[in-house]
Amino acid sequence: MEYEAVIGLEVHVQLNTATKIFCSCSTEFGAAPNSHVCEICMGQPGVLPVLNREALDKAVKAGLSLNCGISDYSKFDRKNYFYPDLPKGYQISQFDYPICGKGYLDIDLSDGSTKRVGITRAHLEEDAGKLVHTEGAGYSLVDLNRAGVPLLEIVSEPDMRSSEEAFHYLKSLRNIMKYIGVSDVNLEEGSLRCDANISIRPKGDDKLGTKVEVKNMNSFNGVRKAIDHEIERQIFAAENGERIVQETRLYDAAANKTHPMRSKEEANDYRYFPEPDLPPVCVTPEEIDNIRKTLPELPREKMRRFEKDYNITRQDAITLTDDFDLAAYFEECLKGYKGEPKKAANWIQAEVMAVLNELSMGITEYAAKMMPATQIAELLNFVEDGTITGKMAKDVYAAMVDTKKTAKQVIDEKGLKQVSDSGELEKVVDKVINDNPGEVEKYRSGKKNVIGFFVGQIMKETRGQANPKMVNDILTKKLDQA
Amino acid sequence: MPEIGLKDVENTAKLAKLEFTGAEKEKFAGQFSKIVKFVEKISELNTDDIPPTTHAVEKRNVIREDSVGESMPIDVFEKTAPKALDRSIVVPRVIEH
Numbered sequence: 291m292e293y294e295a296v297i298g299l300e301v302h303v304q305l306n307t308a309t310k311i312f313c314s315c316s317t318e319f320g321a322a323p324n325s326h327v328c329e330i331c332m333g334q335p336g337v338l339p340v341l342n343r344e345a346l347d348k349a350v351k352a353g354l355s356l357n358c359g360i361s362d363y364s365k366f367d368r369k370n371y372f373y374p375d376l377p378k379g380y381q382i383s384q385f386d387y388p389i390c391g392k393g394y395l396d397i398d399l400s401d402g403s404t405k406r407v408g409i410t411r412a413h414l415e416e417d418a419g420k421l422v423h424t425e426g427a428g429y430s431l432v433d434l435n436r437a438g439v440p441l442l443e444i445v446s447e448p449d450m451r452s453s454e455e456a457f458h459y460l461k462s463l464r465n466i467m468k469y470i471g472v473s474d475v476n477l478e479e480g481s482l483r484c485d486a487n488i489s490i491r492p493k494g495d496d497k498l499g500t501k502v503e504v505k506n507m508n509s510f511n512g513v514r515k516a517i518d519h520e521i522e523r524q525i526f527a528a529e530n531g532e533r534i535v536q537e538t539r540l541y542d543a544a545a546n547k548t549h550p551m552r553s554k555e556e557a558n559d560y561r562y563f564p565e566p567d568l569p570p571v572c573v574t575p576e577e578i579d580n581i582r583k584t585l586p587e588l589p590r591e592k593m594r595r596f597e598k599d600y601n602i603t604r605q606d607a608i609t610l611t612d613d614f615d616l617a618a619y620f621e622e623c624l625k626g627y628k629g630e631p632k633k634a635a636n637w638i639q640a641e642v643m644a645v646l647n648e649l650s651m652g653i654t655e656y657a658a659k660m661m662p663a664t665q666i667a668e669l670l671n672f673v674e675d676g677t678i679t680g681k682m683a684k685d686v687y688a689a690m691v692d693t694k695k696t697a698k699q700v701i702d703e704k705g706l707k708q709v710s711d712s713g714e715l716e717k718v719v720d721k722v723i724n725d726n727p728g729e730v731e732k733y734r735s736g737k738k739n740v741i742g743f744f745v746g747q748i749m750k751e752t753r754g755q756a757n758p759k760m761v762n763d764i765l766t767k768k769l770d771q772a
Numbered sequence: 773m774p775e776i777g778l779k780d781v782e783n784t785a786k787l788a789k790l791e792f793t794g795a796e797k798e799k800f801a802g803q804f805s806k807i808v809k810f811v812e813k814i815s816e817l818n819t820d821d822i823p824p825t826t827h828a829v830e831k832r833n834v835i836r837e838d839s840v841g842e843s844m845p846i847d848v849f850e851k852t853a854p855k856a857l858d859r860s861i862v863v864p865r866v867i868e869h
């Protein structure tokens with residue numbers, strides 16, 4: 291039987307505020323254990339949590355970027371469960387009145403098609419603390435620095451049908467959050483976390499199968515592999531007549547497997563009830579409008595604009611807009627570059643990205659410390675106006691990276707100039723023709739491809755500085771006349 | 773609403789990580805049932821024109837600015853826990869998953 295996978299994602303985005311969601315402790319990452327802890331985030335009796343404005347505004351901004359309706363009445367609830375990293379014995383979350391309602395996200399797939407994935411809701415909640423286990427010790431240590439850090443949980447509709455779609459959804463979501471500046475969205479550091487609800491059904495069926503929640507996917511490749519593996523596991527089970535049970539499974543990246551997390555009889559019952567210490571939040575249309583005005587151009591809009599305005603391929607546009615700062619670098623370069631944007635796009639994707647990979651450097655640091663975009667523009671302009679060839683530009687660029695000199699300095703110092711003087715070039719062409727009568731004979735007897743040999747010899751004579759187009763023209767003219 | 777039985781009490785106790793004797797469970801089952809019946813009196817009222825209450829507090833939008841304040845000094849923090857080690861609270865080993 292042919293099966294179809296049904297996938298929904300629950301993504302936790304850590305909002306990059308200065309303080310925690312309900313107290314004024316710092317959210318600084320990597321501080322000594324329990325340095326950012328107070329009575330409120332420890333859950334001491336009698337304290338009063340108060341909502342952080344920045345967390346609220348960033349949640350609204352994130353919601354708007356995902357086309358969500360913003361609720362004019364939103365409230366907090368206690369989600370009750372016991373775990374040593376949860377000091378209060380409950381997590382403050384939002385149950386029935388989340389800050390953001392229904393929305394959607396359009397994603398671009400590898401085959402060029404577009405898919406709309408529905409957003410069910412997005413709500414604010416606090417993070418839990420961290421447990422530290424020492425090998426062999428009979429105890430665990432609790433660090434509450436992270437307890438109370440603001441999270442936005444974004445829940446998608448079960449609209450995805452493959453790991454590829456889930457991957458693109460997650461990537462797109464990450465890029466948007468990065469663009470609008472509400473989160474650092476780093477999967478490895480945990481400021482972006484993703485759980486997947488996965489089920490299978492016979493293709494064509496409308497009914498949803500039993501869903502399994504998969505957690506612990508902490509890289510983009512992990513998400514793809516974990517989902518693929520879980521789909522395979524479920525299909526195998528179904529084909530062998532096994533019943534798929536509703537459960538939570540953990541992904542083990544090293545083994546590329548999932549295994550059950552909790553026994554099923556321990557069904558969760560969170561007994562949500564309204565958080566009495568936090569009054570409801572009512573965001574006005576004016577406030578929403580003011581936040582909407584702060585939204586920048588989103589990644590997909592930018593991608594479409596690049597594709598159209600700069601006449602570059604969709605794939606190039608996707609690569610360049612994948613990173614906000616890379617897109618800015620490209621556009622900065624175009625301000626000074628006189629040639630076709632496509633050439634600058636190619637140069638940045640091939641040459642600049644190669645250097646970034648080699649130095650393990652981000653584009654922002656590169657622009658600040660190594661090479662501002664204006665210098666790439668200057669270099670490419672020298673190719674455009676015929677001063678140097680494209681091949682020479684690569685050498686000049688390498689020297690610029692090594693010495694931090696400008697393209698002009700490198701060209702002047704090395705005496706690199708493209709020879710575009712037709713008189714000078716003709717002399718060289720004549721010499722090469724006279725030195726190689728045998729090859730000339732071959733050419734004239736119809737073996738036109740020996741032209742490559744002549745071009746090679748001319749480049750050798752001119753140390754690669756001859757204008758290739760002019761060489762070709764002069765050479766063909768001279769060889770063909772006889 | 774049906775009577776609250778022993779099973780409900782046991783399930784609630786389990787979720788709250790509490791243990792009770794058989795006699796205590798019997799007693800609570802009776803008390804829970806009475807509480808539920810008392811709450812059920814509300815359904816005798818006509819609430820057609822009354823919007824549902826979602827929160828007991830009348831206040832709205834109590835919000836603070838995002839500026840960092842003092843956290844608890846580590847020596848005070850360590851005193852709040854029965855046992856502390858390396859700036860952390862010591863708990864029985866948690867076997868994850």
Ligand SMILES: [Zn+2]
Pocket residue numbers: 310313314315326327328329330331332438
């Ligand atoms: Zn605190």
